[in-house]
Amino acid sequence: MAENKGIMIIGEVSEGNLSSITTELLGCGRKLADELGQELSTVLIGSGLIDSAQESIAYGADKVYTVDDPLLADYLADSYVAVAEKVAKEVKPGIILLGQTSSGSDIAPRLAYRLETAATLDCINLEIDPDSKRLLQTKPVYGGNAQAVFVMETDPQIVTVRAKSMTPLEKDDSRKGEVVAIEAGIDPSAIKTKVLEKVKEEVEGVKLEDATVVVTGGRGIGGDEGFKQLEELSKLLKGALGATRPACDNGWMPEKSQVGLTGKIVTPDLYIAVGVSGASQHMAGCSGAKTIVAINKDPEANIFKMAHYGIVGDWKKVFPAFRDKIKALVS
Amino acid sequence: MNMIVCCKQVIDPEAPPASFRVDTSANKVIPPQGVPPVISPFDENALEAALRIKDAQGGTITVISLGNNLLRDVVKKPLSMGADELVLLEDEAYGEGDSWSIAYALALAIKKIGEYDIIFCGRQAADWDSGQIGAGIAEILGLPAVTLAKKIDVADGTAKVERVTSDGYDVVEVSLPALVTVSNELGEARYPTIKGIMAAKKKEPIVWKPEDIGADSAQLGASGRRTKLLKLFQPVREGECEMIEGESPEEAAEKLAMKLRESKVL
Numbered sequence: 001m002a003e004n005k006g007i008m009i010i011g012e013v014s015e016g017n018l019s020s021i022t023t024e025l026l027g028c029g030r031k032l033a034d035e036l037g038q039e040l041s042t043v044l045i046g047s048g049l050i051d052s053a054q055e056s057i058a059y060g061a062d063k064v065y066t067v068d069d070p071l072l073a074d075y076l077a078d079s080y081v082a083v084a085e086k087v088a089k090e091v092k093p094g095i096i097l098l099g100q101t102s103s104g105s106d107i108a109p110r111l112a113y114r115l116e117t118a119a120t121l122d123c124i125n126l127e128i129d130p131d132s133k134r135l136l137q138t139k140p141v142y143g144g145n146a147q148a149v150f151v152m153e154t155d156p157q158i159v160t161v162r163a164k165s166m167t168p169l170e171k172d173d174s175r176k177g178e179v180v181a182i183e184a185g186i187d188p189s190a191i192k193t194k195v196l197e198k199v200k201e202e203v204e205g206v207k208l209e210d211a212t213v214v215v216t217g218g219r220g221i222g223g224d225e226g227f228k229q230l231e232e233l234s235k236l237l238k239g240a241l242g243a244t245r246p247a248c249d250n251g252w253m254p255e256k257s258q259v260g261l262t263g264k265i266v267t268p269d270l271y272i273a274v275g276v277s278g279a280s281q282h283m284a285g286c287s288g289a290k291t292i293v294a295i296n297k298d299p300e301a302n303i304f305k306m307a308h309y310g311i312v313g314d315w316k317k318v319f320p321a322f323r324d325k326i327k328a329l330v331s
Numbered sequence: 332m333n334m335i336v337c338c339k340q341v342i343d344p345e346a347p348p349a350s351f352r353v354d355t356s357a358n359k360v361i362p363p364q365g366v367p368p369v370i371s372p373f374d375e376n377a378l379e380a381a382l383r384i385k386d387a388q389g390g391t392i393t394v395i396s397l398g399n400n401l402l403r404d405v406v407k408k409p410l411s412m413g414a415d416e417l418v419l420l421e422d423e424a425y426g427e428g429d430s431w432s433i434a435y436a437l438a439l440a441i442k443k444i445g446e447y448d449i450i451f452c453g454r455q456a457a458d459w460d461s462g463q464i465g466a467g468i469a470e471i472l473g474l475p476a477v478t479l480a481k482k483i484d485v486a487d488g489t490a491k492v493e494r495v496t497s498d499g500y501d502v503v504e505v506s507l508p509a510l511v512t513v514s515n516e517l518g519e520a521r522y523p524t525i526k527g528i529m530a531a532k533k534k535e536p537i538v539w540k541p542e543d544i545g546a547d548s549a550q551l552g553a554s555g556r557r558t559k560l561l562k563l564f565q566p567v568r569e570g571e572c573e574m575i576e577g578e579s580p581e582e583a584a585e586k587l588a589m590k591l592r593e594s595k596v597l
Contacts, residue, residue, distance in 0.1 A: 075501075078475065102496045106478045109430070109466035118431060118557035121455075121462045136561070141459050142360060143344045145351040148459075149562040192475035193505045196491065201499035237597075245515065255481075255516045262454070262515055270596050280348050291596045293587065294572070302348045307572045311587055317580035325588035330597060
């Protein structure tokens, strides 16, 4: 384990650009690398990666390993894990960072097994222990009711990081770094899965993850009619409309609108929660909001422990007046 | 179609957040009083996936639960929903494990069961949210795996799996045998039937001790951990909620809107 050194990020590229999660990982990775006095590298797996390689350097990487192959154009666990394993065995990093995304959470544990080490998923804070120099990995557990700090003794220490929990550096195009191409060398017999189709199900308008205002309804809304009222406000504020898991489970809103631990993680300036009880798994998805406003009839609801402003009352009476007043104020 | 589903008994994640307590000296969660444990909801989604296949084309479902102090009423719930067999890995030696030692024990039990076409797991357990057991079992058994499934169709020795992504889903084809982890988008699990509950009452689970599955004690439970838990704590939120009141709900609503305007949130 003494020979493993450096921080390696397994990056994600979408439509020719680095994903925001990868720039966030670079911001975090740079800090860890400087603290340890070690190198920060990015691995990019895909097809047509040269621009993203330069972008990685501009966001803080010292070195970029590109595994560029038309066969790797789309994410497939079998091939991506095999490539990540090959690169990690060649480079021998001490720490590997991935995003807690549908691919990152898929790669990390399998890679850990193959490298005979361990992984911790969905971290929100990473620090170097001043004495042992090992990575202290903080992640929410029990649906966000608690947080746990883990450490592992084997290298590489593999973690995935939750979106929006780290801050990217300012992009600096004058930064210099090295780009190294590595052959994919995929063994076709190791590929036992095939992507038949990629389906996009975008909701209309502003994406929840990017919205500066999110209006969310919960079980208390009672049906899809109520969500139409909430939508008027989200549209007025050029924001996005969200829902809790019970609201989605009841079919009032599509699954893609779900905010929470297993749905979307949102970090708007303003989060307006209507008829939302504030279950921990939901709060895990919105606790990064700058201001949380809650309207709920139950004064004991957990949401009021997390909110900055609250009204106890029937949303059917409170919300229309609230919406109309906002309309008057912003127009 | 032989199916295996891994179901974990957990503290009820729907218990009121105020009842959640951590013993920080022991780094353990204190089980809330009067709230019985449940099968982890994602594991119920996984069981539902298996039951839908059984409904459509028949087959048998074996459920495995690992832990200590497994309440029979809780772990038998999958039987009452339509599973056929229940295997319990119940022994102190299995306890206090992490994803690595738990996946090791489950993989050994699956090997002992022997015949299977699909293994289902929940995407993560509702207690530690580690999300790695499925991948671990697949790696140990050398099986292909598809994670985050919301729909599974099985035909001619392959499964077509709809895998949830950030902006939609991928349709992934995998040859069987394979491991699939299931996400909540699959839909809620069915309720047990009265007939199912009666049958589950009569059914005795099979209990396997570490020696029954040929486990190396150094790799089990706490001894097999690769990650160490240093600290478990409840995050504290600073500041209080400012409650806005009024003569009427409408007046409170208007005051709230004004407040947001004044503090430049709007």
